[in-house]
Amino acid sequence: MDRVSRREVLFGTGGVIAGVVAAAGGTAAGTALEQGRDDGTPAAAADLPADAPSTGAVRPDGTTQAGIDRPATPQRFGLLTVLDLPDAGSPATLLSRLATLGTAVLDLTGAASAVPPGGAGDLTVTVGLGPRPVAAIDPGLPGATALPRFAGDESIAPERVGGDLLLALHGSDPMALPAALRELRAALGDATPRWSESCFRGPGDGMVARNPLGFHDGITVPHGVRELSREVWLPPEGDGGDPRVTGGTLCVLRRLVLDTARFAELGTGSQEAVIGRRLSDGAPLSGGTMSDDVDLRAKTPTGQYLVPARAHTRAAHPSFTGSGLMLRRGYGFAAPAVGDDPGETGLFFISFQRELDTFVRTQHRLDEIDALMEFATPTASASFLVLPGFDAGRPLGSTLTA
Amino acid sequence: MPSKRDLASFIGVFRRAAAAVAVLTVAACAGGSAATEGTAGGGDGTPAVLRVPDEHTTVQAAVDAASPGDLVLVSPGTYAESVLVDTDDVTVRGTDRNAVVIDGEGVRSSGVVATADGVRIENLTVRRTMHYGVLVTGMHDDDGPSAHGTDGYERLDPSRFPPVERFAVRHVTAANNGLYGIYAFDARHGAITDSYASGSADSGIYVGQCRECDILVQGNVAERNAVGFENANASDSVVVSGNRFSANRVGMTFLSNYQEAFTPQRAGTVVGNVVTTNTSADSPAHAEGAFGIGIGISGGRHNVLRDNLVAGNPRAGVLLANTEDLAAVGNRVDGSWAGDGVSRNGVDIANVSADRAPARGTCPGAAASTLPENLRAACGTPGPLDGVAPGELPRVQAPPGMSFLEVPAPPPQPGMTDVENVPAPLPSTVTAGIRLPEGVPDADLLAERSGVA
Numbered sequence A: 001m002d003r004v005s006r007r008e009v010l011f012g013t014g015g016v017i018a019g020v021v022a023a024a025g026g027t028a029a030g031t032a033l034e035q036g037r038d039d040g041t042p043a044a045a046a047d048l049p050a051d052a053p054s055t056g057a058v059r060p061d062g063t064t065q066a067g068i069d070r071p072a073t074p075q076r077f078g079l080l081t082v083l084d085l086p087d088a089g090s091p092a093t094l095l096s097r098l099a100t101l102g103t104a105v106l107d108l109t110g111a112a113s114a115v116p117p118g119g120a121g122d123l124t125v126t127v128g129l130g131p132r133p134v135a136a137i138d139p140g141l142p143g144a145t146a147l148p149r150f151a152g153d154e155s156i157a158p159e160r161v162g163g164d165l166l167l168a169l170h171g172s173d174p175m176a177l178p179a180a181l182r183e184l185r186a187a188l189g190d191a192t193p194r195w196s197e198s199c200f201r202g203p204g205d206g207m208v209a210r211n212p213l214g215f216h217d218g219i220t221v222p223h224g225v226r227e228l229s230r231e232v233w234l235p236p237e238g239d240g241g242d243p244r245v246t247g248g249t250l251c252v253l254r255r256l257v258l259d260t261a262r263f264a265e266l267g268t269g270s271q272e273a274v275i276g277r278r279l280s281d282g283a284p285l286s287g288g289t290m291s292d293d294v295d296l297r298a299k300t301p302t303g304q305y306l307v308p309a310r311a312h313t314r315a316a317h318p319s320f321t322g323s324g325l326m327l328r329r330g331y332g333f334a335a336p337a338v339g340d341d342p343g344e345t346g347l348f349f350i351s352f353q354r355e356l357d358t359f360v361r362t363q364h365r366l367d368e369i370d371a372l373m374e375f376a377t378p379t380a381s382a383s384f385l386v387l388p389g390f391d392a393g394r395p396l397g398s399t400l401t402a
Numbered sequence B: 001m002p003s004k005r006d007l008a009s010f011i012g013v014f015r016r017a018a019a020a021v022a023v024l025t026v027a028a029c030a031g032g033s034a035a036t037e038g039t040a041g042g043g044d045g046t047p048a049v050l051r052v053p054d055e056h057t058t059v060q061a062a063v064d065a066a067s068p069g070d071l072v073l074v075s076p077g078t079y080a081e082s083v084l085v086d087t088d089d090v091t092v093r094g095t096d097r098n099a100v101v102i103d104g105e106g107v108r109s110s111g112v113v114a115t116a117d118g119v120r121i122e123n124l125t126v127r128r129t130m131h132y133g134v135l136v137t138g139m140h141d142d143d144g145p146s147a148h149g150t151d152g153y154e155r156l157d158p159s160r161f162p163p164v165e166r167f168a169v170r171h172v173t174a175a176n177n178g179l180y181g182i183y184a185f186d187a188r189h190g191a192i193t194d195s196y197a198s199g200s201a202d203s204g205i206y207v208g209q210c211r212e213c214d215i216l217v218q219g220n221v222a223e224r225n226a227v228g229f230e231n232a233n234a235s236d237s238v239v240v241s242g243n244r245f246s247a248n249r250v251g252m253t254f255l256s257n258y259q260e261a262f263t264p265q266r267a268g269t270v271v272g273n274v275v276t277t278n279t280s281a282d283s284p285a286h287a288e289g290a291f292g293i294g295i296g297i298s299g300g301r302h303n304v305l306r307d308n309l310v311a312g313n314p315r316a317g318v319l320l321a322n323t324e325d326l327a328a329v330g331n332r333v334d335g336s337w338a339g340d341g342v343s344r345n346g347v348d349i350a351n352v353s354a355d356r357a358p359a360r361g362t363c364p365g366a367a368a369s370t371l372p373e374n375l376r377a378a379c380g381t382p383g384p385l386d387g388v389a390p391g392e393l394p395r396v397q398a399p400p401g402m403s404f405l406e407v408p409a410p411p412p413q414p415g416m417t418d419v420e421n422v423p424a425p426l427p428s429t430v431t432a433g434i435r436l437p438e439g440v441p442d443a444d445l446l447a448e449r450s451g452v453a
C-alpha cells in the first residue's frame, strides 16, 4: 500500500476535506479546493500540487495567503520584518490599518504592479499578527498566546522576542524585496520596527533544499490539499474551527545561529548521526531514498537504532509528542564577519501549523534530547497568526471581527 | 504469488525494518502456504485434534484446516514457518515445549501470530524471528497484522480495530526474537503465563494499547532482553505477578506512549515479582542506552507496585520519568529493596522527571533510598516531587549489545503434562477476583528456569 492510501484506509482522513467543502458555501473558502480541482478530478481523489512553480506571478488572493504553500517551490530570497503597532490594543483602528496594508499587498504583487521597477515577478507577501493584537481582539483566538521560553531563549535580545506584525516577503529577485518593503511600510503608517533581515534558500525542488548545514531540509512536511488542510490551515467551523480565522495558520519563527564550524569538524558520519538522514541524498539512515520516512523502530541486530536515539529526525518526529506535522519552510541567513568576529550563519526556522502546540511540544522535546540543538543558539523567537487569505472584496483582517 | 503470511506483505514498519536490518534481509519462503491433505477440522461441532506433521506437514496447513474449538497438536521438530491463526478458538500446542520449535531462522518476521478471538498458543518454542516471536493483535487488515497502528504522521483511530478478545500464551519459550518475544497488542481478556523470553532487542514480554485490558502476566521469566517486561498504554486491569524479570538491561517498564492509542498508561497491578540485577551483558543493547534499571515508569499513572523484590540494579531500582507532557502521577511503590545474595540498588527510587511534567503522588516507605534525598518532601501533598537530572543518577557503564541471534539459548523449560486434552473455549474474564501472591518473594523465585541465576 502506498503511503496516501494507507493513511486513508487506516485513518479516514476524508472527513477533513468534507469539512472544508461543507463550509465553502460560495465564499472565498472554496478557492483552495478549486485550485486543487483544476484538472477536473475531485480534490479528494488525489494529492494535487497546490500551485504554480516559482517562476512567474503567484496569486496574492484566495482562501489562504501566499508564501506558505505557494509557490510550491519557495523563492530563493526573503526579507523578514517584525514590527510593533501603536494600535495593537485597539481592534477598530488596527483593522482599518490591516485593510490598507492588504490593499497595498494586492497592488504590489498583482499583475499590474509598478513596484518594483521590473514588475512583481513571483513576489509574495505574507502577513502575520502577533499575540498582543490577536488577544486584544479575542484572547480565545488561535495565536493569542505567545510562545513559552525554550532552552537558551533567556539570552535572546528583548526586541527579538515576539512582535505585533510580521511582514514576510519572498521572491526570486532579491533586489525587489527592499523596494516592496518600503511600499508596505508607507501603507502601514506609524509602526515601530523591531528587526528586519534578509534570508536565502539554496536551489531546490518543492519544499526540499539544502540548509546551512548542507543537509536536505523540508523533506518530511505535509503535501497536497488534503494534508495541508489537516495539518496547516486553520479549519472551517464545520471541522471545529473558528470561522474568523479559517484559512489562516500559525507561524513560528525562530532565528537559530548554527555553529557550522564545530558541525563541520564532526565529519560526515557523525553529522549524519546527528540528523538521521544521509548528507549525500537525504535518505533516512534506516534505508530507502529521500522520499521515504525515517523508520524509528529499525534496529541493528545488537539493538542500536539505525536512526540514532538522539538524532534530530527522531527527536522532532511528531509521533512522540502526539502532535501534528508542521510545514517547515526555513531560510538561511548570514551576518558579516568583521575582524575577529566570525559573524553568524544559521537558519531562520519558519514553520506553519494548525496548532501552536505542535511546535511547542516538539521544541520541548528537542531541548531534552536532540543532538542538533547543541549546535543551535536561538537569537529570535516569535509566533504569529497568519491571517486568512484576502482579496478586494474581503480585506485583510476583515474576517477577524465577523 | 506472495501469500498474506509472507514477510513481504507485512505492512508499514515491518517492511521498512526488514529492508533496514542488513543481516535480516534475505527473504525466505514461509512454509505455510503449501497445504497438505489431512483431517478436516471438527466442523460438525465435535472438537478435533489436527496433528502435525502426521496429518498436516506444516503447522499453518493444520491451522488453516482447523475449525473453532479444534486443537492443532504439533510433534517435535523444527518448523521453518510463520504461522497466522485467524480462526476463533483454535489452540496451537506443542507436545514437547522444548522440542517443538517454530524457527524464524533470522529471516522471517514473526513466529506465531493470532488475530482471532480465543486463540491459545501453548507448550512450544518460537525462536530467531526478526520482529515478534508470538504476536496477538487486533490491528490487522487485508495486508496482514501489525503491532503498531501508525507511521507516526496520522492519529490512530483505535475504534477501527477492535481488540482481540480472549487469548492465552502458556508454557511458551520465546528466544532470540529481534524485537519482542511475546507481544499482546490491542488485545484483551488474556493471559501470558509460565512462559520464558530472552534475547529481544525491545522486550521479552510486551502488553500494549488496551483499556480495561483484563490481562494476566504471571509466572514468567524474562531475561537477557533489553527490557524484560514492557507495558505501553495498557491500562486498568493488567496484573503482573509472580514473575522473574532479572538479568535484563531494564527489568520492567510502564510507559505512556503517544505512538500508540490510549495514553496515558494507568492503573496496573504489579505484585510479588523479582526484579533484580538487570545488568545483563548477554543481551541486545537498549536502544536509548538504558542499563542497570529495575522498573522504569515513564508517564505511567496510578500503578500499584507492591511486594516486589527490587534489588541489585546499579543505576536505580525504580525510576520515575515523564513522557513528554505526561507526568508520572500517583504511582504507589513499595516492597523490598534487599534480597539474599543480591546487592543493593544504586538508588532505590529516583525521580528524573522534567520540570514541564513533574512526577506527583509517589510516597515511598522509609526503607527506600531516594534521589533526590528529599523525594518524600511532597508526601501527602498533591504537589510536584523534587527531581534530579538523569546525569545525577549513579553512573554505570553499559556493555556493548550482543546480536539477538547470539544471545545464549535458554535452558530447557518445564512443559505441560496433559497435551492431548482438547480445551474448552477460553473464559471471557481473566483477572477479576484473582488471588495475588502474598508477601515479597525470595530472590530465587523461578531461578530454576533461568539460564543466568
Ligand code: HEM
Pocket: A211, A212, A213, A215, A216, A217, A218, A219, A220, A221, A254, A256, A275, A277, A294, A312, A313, A314, A316, A317, A318, A326, A328, A347, A349, A359, A362, A363, A366, A372, A373, A376
Ligand atoms: C537547528 C536548526 C535546524 C536544522 C539545521 C534542521 C534540519 C533538519 C533536517 C536536515 C531534517 C531532515 C529532513 C526533513 O525531513 O526535512 C529535519 C527534519 C525535521 N525538523 Fe528540523 N532542523 C532544525 C530545527 C528544527 C526545529 C527547531 C524544529 C521544531 C521544533 C524542527 C522540526 C523538524 C521536523 C518536525 C522534522 C521532520 C522529522 C520527521 O518526521 O522525519 N527542526 N530538520
